[in-house]
Amino acid sequence: MRGQKLPDQDHISCLCPPQTAPNGIITAAAFLLKLEEEGLSVNWLEVLNCSCREDEIREIKQTYSKKLKVSKNSRIAVLNVGIMCNTVFEQSSDNRRIVVHHQPEPTIDPSHSEVFNLREDNELIAEVILRTILENHPVSE
Amino acid sequence: MYQTQSNNEEFEGKLIEGIIYGNRALNYVVLQGSRACGAWNEGNPSCEWVSSNAANKVDYQITPAANEQFYGIRKRTPFTEMTPSQLGLINVEDEKIQNLIFQIRMSSVISYRERIATNLLALNDYAKEESPESAGISLGSLQSFYDFIQMHNNLKCPIISLTPDNNIYLSWRGEKNRLFSIHFLPGEEVRFVVFKPNDMHPEKEDRFSGRTTYDTLKEAVTQYLVWDWISE
Numbered sequence: 001m002r003g004q005k006l007p008d009q010d011h012i013s014c015l016c017p018p019q020t021a022p023n024g025i026i027t028a029a030a031f032l033l034k035l036e037e038e039g040l041s042v043n044w045l046e047v048l049n050c051s052c053r054e055d056e057i058r059e060i061k062q063t064y065s066k067k068l069k070v071s072k073n074s075r076i077a078v079l080n081v082g083i084m085c086n087t088v089f090e091q092s093s094d095n096r097r098i099v100v101h102h103q104p105e106p107t108i109d110p111s112h113s114e115v116f117n118l119r120e121d122n123e124l125i126a127e128v129i130l131r132t133i134l135e136n137h138p139v140s141e
Numbered sequence: 142m143y144q145t146q147s148n149n150e151e152f153e154g155k156l157i158e159g160i161i162y163g164n165r166a167l168n169y170v171v172l173q174g175s176r177a178c179g180a181w182n183e184g185n186p187s188c189e190w191v192s193s194n195a196a197n198k199v200d201y202q203i204t205p206a207a208n209e210q211f212y213g214i215r216k217r218t219p220f221t222e223m224t225p226s227q228l229g230l231i232n233v234e235d236e237k238i239q240n241l242i243f244q245i246r247m248s249s250v251i252s253y254r255e256r257i258a259t260n261l262l263a264l265n266d267y268a269k270e271e272s273p274e275s276a277g278i279s280l281g282s283l284q285s286f287y288d289f290i291q292m293h294n295n296l297k298c299p300i301i302s303l304t305p306d307n308n309i310y311l312s313w314r315g316e317k318n319r320l321f322s323i324h325f326l327p328g329e330e331v332r333f334v335v336f337k338p339n340d341m342h343p344e345k346e347d348r349f350s351g352r353t354t355y356d357t358l359k360e361a362v363t364q365y366l367v368w369d370w371i372s373e
Contacts, residue, residue: 019264019267019268019307020303020304021302022260022300022301027302028312029303029310030302033305034305034306037305071270092348093350123332123333123334127334
């Protein structure tokens, strides 16, 4: 369902191009918005209905390769929705409530979702989100 | 492969000529007080240039292994013609970006100039790989960054990345989860983030952010004692 809020226990992946992850080290730049963007593009992993994380990542890589020009040096960050949102709430100076909504792109990217309410103080919020990364996967083995 | 040349161009009243090779053109670089025309070779981190100080058709090759004098005479090269339209193929903004990165590499005052220049070149390539129509690193952001690192030449080497708008984003990480990050916006402004242990309760963390200009940043974060741990 478009606009559905993702459950706290679920996970998202975020594609981090190599300019935001020099030498494979993801930086907060990966969680900053472009000037015209409203939300940060991510993917809802559980909605893929895979049996394990490895399969989820494999499927996500296929999705990325269909819709984006992906550098082989990119990384994929995996985050837990609840940990990310609650940590931002606790550690931001304005107790920011960020939310993740399902924004599927039918046929191309059905798991597409976006993180909203990052604007204003985006750098501090991005640094806090960076702390909550659970896994850092290479795009190419 | 680009060829760039200074064919009887006048630099500060001196006529020079020659041809230099590389896959990026660099023009009007100031080196040791004289102007130079050069070519940057990204695949092999070196560059060739011909300087207004050069007597006749002599060119130089600069390599990372060169000493602080930056160059030595390497070889004489043949002179060939190159049309204005060929030169016009070189993107002006890209050339300015390459020029600034080259100046960082050649600077006598910037700490970690070699590593920083190499990292910037890689980031610039990644940005262009993602959007081939893009000029790469934001020129305004790079200019502020360049001015900043020239002002503060005793800093530890930061992690350098690019934001989605291709602005430069620096981070230093220290003991006890200390963090200092700077986002160089196009123009003179920067946004910064500081994480540090609380002075009275070290188990707790203070977090600050703000916006200022690159040339007043040090003063803006004085109270957080950031420069104490990002300096060498």
